[in-house]
Amino acid sequence: MNKKENNYAFIDSQNLNLGIKDLGWSLDFEKFWVYLKDKYRIEKAFLFLGFIPKYQHLYDALSTYGYILVFKPVIQNRDGKIKGNIDAELVMYAMRELNNFDKAVIVSGDGDFYCLIEYFYELHKLKAILIPNKRSCSTLLSNFKQYQEYLEDKRKELKK
Numbered sequence: 001m002n003k004k005e006n007n008y009a010f011i012d013s014q015n016l017n018l019g020i021k022d023l024g025w026s027l028d029f030e031k032f033w034v035y036l037k038d039k040y041r042i043e044k045a046f047l048f049l050g051f052i053p054k055y056q057h058l059y060d061a062l063s064t065y066g067y068i069l070v071f072k073p074v075i076q077n078r079d080g081k082i083k084g085n086i087d088a089e090l091v092m093y094a095m096r097e098l099n100n101f102d103k104a105v106i107v108s109g110d111g112d113f114y115c116l117i118e119y120f121y122e123l124h125k126l127k128a129i130l131i132p133n134k135r136s137c138s139t140l141l142s143n144f145k146q147y148q149e150y151l152e153d154k155r156k157e158l159k160k
Helices: 014-022 029-039 053-065 087-096 113-124 141-149 149-157
Strands: 007-012 044-053 068-073 104-107 128-131 147-149
Touching: 007 014, 007 087, 007 128, 007 141, 014 044, 014 087, 029 044, 029 149, 044 053, 044 087, 044 141, 053 068, 053 149, 087 149, 104 141, 113 128, 113 141, 128 141, 147 149
Parallel strands: 007 044, 007 104, 044 068, 104 128, 128 147
Antiparallel strands: none
């Protein structure tokens, strides 16, 4: 009898949204959740994002699809731009959950996650790295080519 896979996804929502937006389309998060479950056997998907009250309806929808939302307070810089870097939260949650999943899927092309990806690789706990946009993928991740998938190639399946 085959053991059911218990894989978790850790999603850098800013990298995902900006990477896809830069390609000229919008991601359908409901389709993306189904894709993660079907292809990667994801049981839990942690979506890291900055909290902005006016987007509560979006957060409610994302929760309904099945994502576990992890918020970080945001700040506004001098230019009025909203900033809510979630890198530390994603790494902390991934490490906190380490013993609860078989393999991890990291959704980001950000090289800041290199050490986490390398560690999961060494532990044989890395399932995949889903990179939203080839052009914005860090060269630091090139050591893990065999784990990379580009979401831009899945436009037909995942477009809103």
